[in-house]
Every structure is written in C-alpha cells, then in structure tokens.
Amino acid sequence: MSEHDHDHSHDPITADGEPPAAARARALEELLVEKAVVQREDVRRNIDRLVSRSPADGARLVARAWVDTEFKERLLADARAAAQELDLDSGPSPVVVAVENTETVHHMVVCTLCSCYPRALLGPPPDWYKSLPYRSRAVSDPHGVLAEFGLELDEDVELRVLDSTADVRYIVLPRKPEGTEELSEQELAALVTRDSMIGVAQPVAPATA
Amino acid sequence: MERAVHDRGVWPTDMPIDRSEHELADWELLTDALVSALSSEGLMNVDELRRGIESMPPDEYERASYYERWLFSAETILVEKGVLAPGELDARLT
Incomplete structure (x- = not known):
C-alpha cells in the first residue's frame, strides 16, 4: 500500500485555485447537455436540492x-x-x-x-x-x-x-x-x-x- | 485473495483523521448533480457508480479526492455505454 493514505488530490492546482477535475466536470456537463443526455435545468435543480439538505x-x-x-x-x-x-x-x-x-x-x-x-x-x-x-x-x-x-x-x-x-x-x-x-x-x-x-x-x- | 483498495476495513492505518470542515466546491456540487441527473435518466445507478469507482487503479484511487473518483466513474460508465466516445472528454479539454 502506498504512503498516500489520505484523501487529498496531489494534482496541481490551477491559478484560480481549482484542481484539473473542476474543468473536467464542467466539460462533462457541457458534453452531456449538448448530447441532450441531461438537461441543464435538472442539473441546477439537483445542486439546489443538495445544498438545501x-x-x-x-x-x-x-x-x-x-x-x-x-x-x-x-x-x-x-x-x-x-x-x-x-x-x-x-x-x-x-x-x-x-x-x-x-x-x-x-x-x-x-x-x-x-x-x-x-x-x-x-x-x-x-x-x-x-x-x-x-x-x-x-x-x-x-x-x-x-x-x-x-x-x-x-x-x-x-x-x-x-x-x-x-x-x-x-x-x-x-x-x-x-x-x-x-x-x-x-x-x-x-x-x-x-x-x-x-x-x-x-x-x-x-x-x- | 487480493484485498481491494476500496475495502478500507481491511487496511489498518495509524493516520490521524483530518477533521477540518470543507464546503463543497462548485465543481464538486456539479459532479454530484450530474451523477444524480444521469441516475434519473436511467443511465447510471448507485451500483454502477460504485463499480466505476472500485475499478480505479489502486494508486489513483488513493491519490484521488472523493469527487475525482465520482468523475472517473461517470466517465468510465458513460464510455462503456457508448454515451461518450473514448477520449471525447479529453479532446474537449485541450
């Protein structure tokens, strides 16, 4: 087992303080909305629900x-x-x-x-x-x-x-x-x-x- | 039997627990919301989410943050189902 027994990414952080995964998540949303696999409104509603709990x-x-x-x-x-x-x-x-x-x-x-x-x-x-x-x-x-x-x-x-x-x-x-x-x-x-x-x-x- | 990397109950450790609180970042909320939306569309259920996470290479699993694992899983499952072409997300980022 590695020494990395904790839960933080070692990926470099971008200038605006975000890990590369942030851009990846946004690109995934963009692709899925373009393909009409998910609706942007549904994603927003899910975020609202998540933060309301x-x-x-x-x-x-x-x-x-x-x-x-x-x-x-x-x-x-x-x-x-x-x-x-x-x-x-x-x-x-x-x-x-x-x-x-x-x-x-x-x-x-x-x-x-x-x-x-x-x-x-x-x-x-x-x-x-x-x-x-x-x-x-x-x-x-x-x-x-x-x-x-x-x-x-x-x-x-x-x-x-x-x-x-x-x-x-x-x-x-x-x-x-x-x-x-x-x-x-x-x-x-x-x-x-x-x-x-x-x-x-x-x-x-x-x-x- | 090889012990799976996600099965933390069998990986003893002395590491202290970092108890600092952390507000979810926008991209983490977005990732969670995308997975929920995919679930509502019948494209990815919780078992598939977990299988995707548990299929990560062990080193990557241990290095990744929580929602990085979710993102990895979503991409894996979507490529398996042909919703995304292999490398399509990478191409979008360059």
Missing part, C-alpha cells in the same frame, strides 16, 4: 423522539415511515435504520467501502467521514477514533460500530442531555449536531441559566 432535518427527528416516546418507538421500528410523519424524505436508499444510544450502548456509523450516509436526512457527509483513515480506523480502532473526536465512553458502555451499505443507512439517536427537561422540542433540536447523529460526539449540552 442539512443535519437540521435529522435533528428534528431526534428532538421529536426525545419528547414523544411513541414516536421514538416508531422511529426505531421504521425510520423512513417516521420521517414521513414529519414530511421528511429519507432519500433513495431502501432502508434507513435509527439506532438508539443508551446508558449501556453507544453506536457509531462508518461506511468502510465508500461513503454511504443518510444524505437526505443529514446533508452531504463531512470530508472526514469519506476519508480513508476514518473508513479504516472506525472498525480497527473505534475507541481511538472517538478519543480523537473528544469522546470517551465509560468503561461499561458497549461500543457498536455499524458499517453502512448502499442499501442500509444509519442515523444515531443520541442520548438526551441532562438538564433539558424544560426545553421545547425546537430548543432540543438545536442541541442535536451532525456528529452526534453519526455517533462520534454527544449532543451539545444546554446553556446553563
């Missing part, structure tokens, strides 16, 4: 599950159907699974083979999720990875690492932080970070009064 959608699911036990049970049974209750589309992947962190079990998610991720609920995955070191070390050294993210689990907590596939994607339902009994569902959602739904962090602690 964010972890806020997943956070709504988590906050609802925190305040509504019956919803939580439905979410854990069938995340796609539960998301539809909140008018959220879980995307094209056939199965979306929500897994619950508890006092005794902590889940973290990886895709060792590529970058499978519940993009429709969390937005595009962060770079580190797609990086070669994360994809390797999440399974070989998960505790070390969590430590790098600043998360240390109590010794009696079982750590389960879930490896996503194109057909099955996971979203973590993190533990509700203490001291949040008085918060509204919307205020709770603001505590739910992207990383807490991947399982590499806990939700943000509430501001103390």
Whole structure:
C-alpha cells in the first residue's frame, strides 16, 4: 500500500485555485447537455436540492423522539415511515435504520467501502467521514477514533460500530442531555449536531441559566 | 485473495483523521448533480457508480479526492455505454 493514505488530490492546482477535475466536470456537463443526455435545468435543480439538505432535518427527528416516546418507538421500528410523519424524505436508499444510544450502548456509523450516509436526512457527509483513515480506523480502532473526536465512553458502555451499505443507512439517536427537561422540542433540536447523529460526539449540552 | 483498495476495513492505518470542515466546491456540487441527473435518466445507478469507482487503479484511487473518483466513474460508465466516445472528454479539454 502506498504512503498516500489520505484523501487529498496531489494534482496541481490551477491559478484560480481549482484542481484539473473542476474543468473536467464542467466539460462533462457541457458534453452531456449538448448530447441532450441531461438537461441543464435538472442539473441546477439537483445542486439546489443538495445544498438545501442539512443535519437540521435529522435533528428534528431526534428532538421529536426525545419528547414523544411513541414516536421514538416508531422511529426505531421504521425510520423512513417516521420521517414521513414529519414530511421528511429519507432519500433513495431502501432502508434507513435509527439506532438508539443508551446508558449501556453507544453506536457509531462508518461506511468502510465508500461513503454511504443518510444524505437526505443529514446533508452531504463531512470530508472526514469519506476519508480513508476514518473508513479504516472506525472498525480497527473505534475507541481511538472517538478519543480523537473528544469522546470517551465509560468503561461499561458497549461500543457498536455499524458499517453502512448502499442499501442500509444509519442515523444515531443520541442520548438526551441532562438538564433539558424544560426545553421545547425546537430548543432540543438545536442541541442535536451532525456528529452526534453519526455517533462520534454527544449532543451539545444546554446553556446553563 | 487480493484485498481491494476500496475495502478500507481491511487496511489498518495509524493516520490521524483530518477533521477540518470543507464546503463543497462548485465543481464538486456539479459532479454530484450530474451523477444524480444521469441516475434519473436511467443511465447510471448507485451500483454502477460504485463499480466505476472500485475499478480505479489502486494508486489513483488513493491519490484521488472523493469527487475525482465520482468523475472517473461517470466517465468510465458513460464510455462503456457508448454515451461518450473514448477520449471525447479529453479532446474537449485541450
């Protein structure tokens, strides 16, 4: 294996700060539009959809599950159907699974083979999720990875690492932080970070009064 | 059995994880959107996208950034299907 165990291109960067792939992508679009294989409007619409997705959608699911036990049970049974209750589309992947962190079990998610991720609920995955070191070390050294993210689990907590596939994607339902009994569902959602739904962090602690 | 380059679970490493956040560049968004459009047109599904990525020469795979792999795959699949002629994209760039 080579020394290039990271995820950055070594290609020269052009004067305007772009790699050669940028010109290649634009030329590909031009060719495909000329050939009427794709429509430019469809490409623009796809870009708009991509940038409109964010972890806020997943956070709504988590906050609802925190305040509504019956919803939580439905979410854990069938995340796609539960998301539809909140008018959220879980995307094209056939199965979306929500897994619950508890006092005794902590889940973290990886895709060792590529970058499978519940993009429709969390937005595009962060770079580190797609990086070669994360994809390797999440399974070989998960505790070390969590430590790098600043998360240390109590010794009696079982750590389960879930490896996503194109057909099955996971979203973590993190533990509700203490001291949040008085918060509204919307205020709770603001505590739910992207990383807490991947399982590499806990939700943000509430501001103390 | 030779271990495939994309199968990172079997490639142990001590490399630290670069946790810096990165906004997707215009060309990365464009590449993602093109692949989605090709998928809507029935020209390339997620399994083909992955097969194209996993067919990259191992050195190139490790060197490439994420969306460079997608671009490589799209071009590979489109040439296979006769939508692009071999070398057509290169010719456009010169």
